[in-house]
Amino acid sequence: MGVRQIASAVPTTATRARSVLAAAWSCGVTTDVGQDDLIGAHRVREDGTVRIGPPPDSVLAAAVLCSPHGRPTALLEFADAAPVPVRDRVRSRLFLSGELVPDGEDLVLRPARAVLQTRTERLGIPLGELAAASPDPLALAEPRLLTHLADAHPEAVEQLTRLIAPDSLHGVVRVQPLAVDRHGLTLRLERTRGQADVRIPFHSPADDLTALTERMHCxxxxxxxVTRRRR
Structure with a gap:
């Protein structure tokens, strides 16, 4: 099952992709020579440009040596994993393909295609939109926010299920916070077999932590x- 949305306010696909880029610490790199998993080797500039410093003994470094003019074509993969332990922990994957161009000691990706793949869909992203978009303002804080909510306030997570239609909770054995962005909070409803994600929207966007605290209190x-009405 996919994400059930209670309201339509969600980040754009380009914003979601830029958020994945902003938060990712590693990336997979596939070239004609082979595949590498690089940790801490890439940087993302404010305009979305991806720069990679290839380790000397890496497959990517070999691809640079073997390609004409040191410009290998490559497929970069960035995984977006939920910070809280849940089933199917990878929420999405961002794929960027294009040419890697030398710039000093780094390689800079000249993207030709961008795709965001979720559990339910595969979405192409116009490169102009990707370059113009900004990450969600909560993207970098999301891991500690969700971990704190799950570990320190499980009763609050349970209470938030009152905002979900009761028939959606049939058979649910565990609820965990899966994602948060400026527009809302997503909960993962786990059943003995399978799971579903439900998005609970904020009444207005939260562009910083102070605003997020107010939205969560609301x-x-x-x-x-809802609890009082049902009694």
Missing amino acids: LLASAQA
């Missing part, structure tokens, strides 16, 4: 009101 207050 959601909890709404959940408490």
Whole structure:
């Protein structure tokens, strides 16, 4: 099952892709020579440009030596994994393909294609939109925010399920916070067999941590009101 959205306000595909880029610490690189998994070897500039410093003993370094003018074509893969332990932990994968061009000691990707793949869809991203987009303002803070919510406030996570239609909770054995962005919070509903994701929207975008705290308090207050009505 995919993500059930209670409201339509969601990040654009380009914003989601830029968020994956901003938060990723590693990337997979596939060239004609072979495949590498590089950790801490890439940087992303504000305009979305991806720069890679290929380790001397890497397959990527060999690809540079073997390619004409030291410009290998490559497929870069960035995985977006949920910070909280859940089934099917990889939420999406971003694929960028193109030519890697030497710039000093780095290689700079000249993208020809960008694709964001989720559990339910594969979305092509116009390169102009990707370059113009910015990461979600909560992207870098998301891992510690969700980990804190899951570890320190499990009762709040349970309370938030009051905002979900009761029939969607049938058979649910565990609920975990899966994702958060400026527009809302997504919960993973795990059943004995299978799972579903439900998105709970904020009443307005949260562009910083102060605003996020207020939006979460509003959601909890709404959940408490639902609890009182059902008694």
